[in-house]
Amino acid sequence: MTTPAPHQLVTCPFNKSHQIEHYRMHVHLQKCSKQHKNLKYSTCPLDATHIVLDAQLDHHVANCPKSVMFHSKIYIMDNDHRPIVPVQRPQPVEDCEEDWESSNVSSYVPDPAKKGPHIINKIKGATPSERRKARMQGIQTYKPPQ
Ligand SMILES: [Zn+2]
Numbered sequence: 001m002t003t004p005a006p007h008q009l010v011t012c013p014f015n016k017s018h019q020i021e022h023y024r025m026h027v028h029l030q031k032c033s034k035q036h037k038n039l040k041y042s043t044c045p046l047d048a049t050h051i052v053l054d055a056q057l058d059h060h061v062a063n064c065p066k067s068v069m070f071h072s073k074i075y076i077m078d079n080d081h082r083p084i085v086p087v088q089r090p091q092p093v094e095d096c097e098e099d100w101e102s103s104n105v106s107s108y109v110p111d112p113a114k115k116g117p118h119i120i121n122k123i124k125g126a127t128p129s130e131r132r133k134a135r136m137q138g139i140q141t142y143k144p145p146q
């Protein structure tokens with residue numbers, strides 16, 4: 001039996017105030033069940049730590065979280081292999097480029113005393129739009145491998 005989250009707290013089926021770590025649940029259940037011998041419990045076939053009233057076993061199995069988890073995993077995996085959005089060709093996104101540029105400039109405060117002159121020239125030598133244009137031309141001449 002695999003337990004995805006061994007340290008996840010699980011509510012004891014005998015007493016809701018018992019919060020037991022999942023990997024210790026079977027030990028706790030052995031102790032706790034001795035105090036509840038008057039009630040008939042069965043073990044869930046999908047997860048041995050699910051102890052449910054005999055009368056509710058059928059209902060539990062139909063709604064077992066383990067079963068729901070199992071089915072939702074299948075569903076997600078299935079979707080992963082199905083392309084929802086058609087594959088887009090790599091194209092420069094102008095808005096993103098501009099946002100990156102402006103946030104970069106605003107956070108960058110050139111200090112002539114500390115930075116080399118070539119860095120200041122790079123910042124001051126062209127307006128953001130000019131630098132963006134140069135960058136766009138560079139991207140446009142670049143042909144991604146098909
Ligand atoms: Zn308990």
Ligand SMILES: [Zn+2]
Pocket residue numbers: 044045046047050060061064065066
């Ligand atoms: Zn169950």
